[in-house]
Amino acid sequence: MYSYGSQPPLQLAIGDDFERMDANWNVGGFGGNLKVKFPHCACLLHWNGARKYWLDDGRYKDLVNSTFTPCNPSPNQKISRTKVQYVPMIPDEKKSKEEKQGWRGGKRKDQIDIEKKLSSQTVHLLxxxxxxxxxxxxxxxxxxxxxxxxxVVIHHVGTEPLEPSIFSDVEFHPLADVHRIHNLTRFTNPHVSRHRSVRRLTSLANYVRFVMADMFPDVGKIMWIDADTIIRCDIVPFFRSALSTSNHTILARLMGGRPVEHLGK
Known part of the structure; x- marks a missing residue:
């Protein structure tokens, strides 16, 4: 990559066989002299990432709607410096959707594979x-x-099920059974249970989230949702992106008011 002052950069794509030579260039009013290594056949010049030129003994030529592939001569093949090979660009309509995304958006194959895997992931909510x-x-x-x-597969742990005729797809798990198997009282704090502002924490339903993995060992990912949360968007893409396409954890924190360290003291 070559750049002169504020002029746009020049990117040279060269082959495997090189020869040192001087090259004068003048594109769009900007000119200069380069001492670079060129391949025996030719060199590709990218002007500001847009148009493409090849250099032949210091001269340039515009290749409209074409992209250049440098020659790679075999050991027994001698190719002159003036010989140029180029491959016409494939029209957009002939490219598959994934090829367009990979070329324009810079998506790697492993990213596409991850997205395909996530798209088939069943959404489990608790x-x-x-x-x-x-x-x-x-x-x-x-x-x-x-x-x-x-x-989506919705799991409900509670003392009574939702109306079966309306919520037929919601799987009900009795809270008493979950408590008997996983002993939810071990997560309670007797020092804060008597505090008036946190008295609701005595409900064992609050501690089901701590045994999610034990309740559903065969489920790859399950999302906890508080019972008073209204979802105003499609939960499916949110579920599949959370903890899958980034390393960021989703959480809620106190924005103001008294700190919570005083609780339990």
Whole structure:
């Protein structure tokens, strides 16, 4: 890559066989002299990433709608410096969708493979709600089903199921059974359970999130959703991108008010 002051850069794509020579160039009013190594056949010159030129003994020529492939002569083949090989560009309509994305967007093959794998991943969502949280759970599940672009598997851990005639696809898991198997009381804190502002934490439904992996060992990923959360978008792409296409963890934090360190003291 060569650049002179504020002039656009020149990118030289050269072959395997080289010969040192001087080259004078003048493109779009900008000129100069280069001392570079050229292949025996020719050299490709990218002007500001847009148009392409080949150099032949210091001269340039515009290759319209073509892209140049430098010659790579075999040991027994002698190719003159003035011989040029170029391959016409494939029209866009002949390119497949993935080829266009890979060429224009810079997507690598492994990225495409990951996206294909994620697109076939079943969406699993988990709620845990006792009797007091049932109205919020009803509204939250309705909002998910309204916007989901495909079928999602919703698991509900609670004391009573949602209306089966309306939410037939929601799988109900009795909270008592989950507690008996996974002992949810081990996650409670007796020092804060008597505090008025956190008394609701005594509900065992709050601690189901800590045993999600144990409840569903055969599920690759499952997303916890609070019972009072209204989803106003398609949950499917959000589910598949979370913790899959980046290393960022999704969380909520306190934006103001008193710090929470005083709780339990």
């Amino acid at each position: 709620y845990a709600a006792d009797h007091d949280a049932m109205p919020g759970l009803d509204a939250s599940v309705r909002s998910i089903l309204k916007h989901a672009s495909e079928r």
